[in-house]
Amino acid sequence: EVQLVESGGGLVQPGGSLRLSCAASGFTFSSYWMSWVRQAPGKGLEWVANIKQDGSEKYYVDSVKGRFTISRDNAKNSLYLQMNSLRAEDTAVYYCAREWVGAAATDYWGQGTLVTVSS
Amino acid sequence: DIQLTQSPSFLSASVGDRVTITCRASQGISSYLAWYQQKPGKAPKLLIYAASTLQSGVPSRFSGSGSGTEFTLTISSLQPEDFATYYCQQLNSYPFTFGGGTKVEIK
Numbered sequence: 001e002v003q004l005v006e007s008g009g010g011l012v013q014p015g016g017s018l019r020l021s022c023a024a025s026g027f028t029f030s031s032y033w034m035s036w037v038r039q040a041p042g043k044g045l046e047w048v049a050n051i052k053q054d055g056s057e058k059y060y061v062d063s064v065k066g067r068f069t070i071s072r073d074n075a076k077n078s079l080y081l082q083m084n085s086l087r088a089e090d091t092a093v094y095y096c097a098r099e100w101v102g103a104a105a106t107d108y109w110g111q112g113t114l115v116t117v118s119s
Numbered sequence: 120d121i122q123l124t125q126s127p128s129f130l131s132a133s134v135g136d137r138v139t140i141t142c143r144a145s146q147g148i149s150s151y152l153a154w155y156q157q158k159p160g161k162a163p164k165l166l167i168y169a170a171s172t173l174q175s176g177v178p179s180r181f182s183g184s185g186s187g188t189e190f191t192l193t194i195s196s197l198q199p200e201d202f203a204t205y206y207c208q209q210l211n212s213y214p215f216t217f218g219g220g221t222k223v224e225i226k
Contacts, residue, residue: 035215037163045155045163045206047215061214062120095162104210105153105168112162 002026002108004096009113016086016117022079022096022110030054030074033099035106036081038092038115046092049081050099064090086117121145121209125218131226138194140221142207147187151211154183154192157220158203166205167192197223 008020020036035050049060049070058070069082079096093112100107122145132138142152150170155163165174167183170190180195194201202225207218 044220045157045208045217047208047217050215059213099210100168103153103168103172104151105165105174106155106163106208106210107165107168107174109162109164 002098004098004108004110006094006096006110006113009094009115011116011118012086013119014087014117017082017084018086018115020081020083020094020096020113020115024077024079024096024098027098027108029072029077033101034072034079035097035099036070036079037095037097037106037109038090039095039112040089040092043092048094051079083115086115088117091115091117120214121148121212121216123207123209123216123218125205125207125221128219128221130221130223132197132223133226134197134199136197136226138197138201138223140192140205140207142185142190142192142218144188144190144209148209148211150186151209152183152185152190153208153210154181155206155208156201156203157206163206199225 003025005023036048051058051070067085071080095112096110097106098108124143152170154167157163171183182193204220204222
């Protein structure tokens with residue numbers, strides 16, 4: 001059974017940093033693109049970033065470029081999101097997700113971790 | 120960036136109704152479109168990929184169609200468990216984007 005379990009969310013002050021982690025199991029992690037998707041309270045979904053199987057390609061939405069860094073450790077079956085210079089508008093539930101490139105879809109999602117940026 | 124416009128944003132319907140949701144892309148995306156269902160407090164669930172292919176385990180009352188810039192999600196006979204918010208997503212070009220969502224509520 002595919003499982004994606006996020007951790008690392010919490011309350012952080014504006015300008016602060018946070019590192020999210022996602023532990024993957026039940027599939028060959030190193031064979032899949034992985035992504036982060038966020039959802040602000042009461043709002044819709046926003047794709048944040050993704051990373052290729054070997055980490056050689058990474059893509060970001062403009063609003064987080066230069067502030068967020070996606071990375072992975074295939075030996076640990078883990079995905080990460082380093083978030084720096086956090087802003088109030090980054091407040092959201094952050095989902096770790098598996099991208100099924102062959103089908104052009106995001107086929108598995110974690111349960112999400114809440115990041116709150118507030119003073 | 121490719122914009123996805125969903126309509127309607129809100130829909131009130133009864134059990135047994137046929138429901139259609141539209142997703143329009145600001146430029147052509149071939150068939151690189153997926154549909155998701157999200158219930159309150161839960162992660163999204165994949166329903167349809169490649170515009171029209173039903174994900175394994177999803178009831179056959181869900182169907183998708185379209186290519187290029189116009190896509191539809193149809194629920195042939197709405198069931199109580201289908202009341203939720205539905206999103207489309209394009210995976211044709213970066214950044215991948217989602218539609219604004221369609222909330223389906225009980226009439």
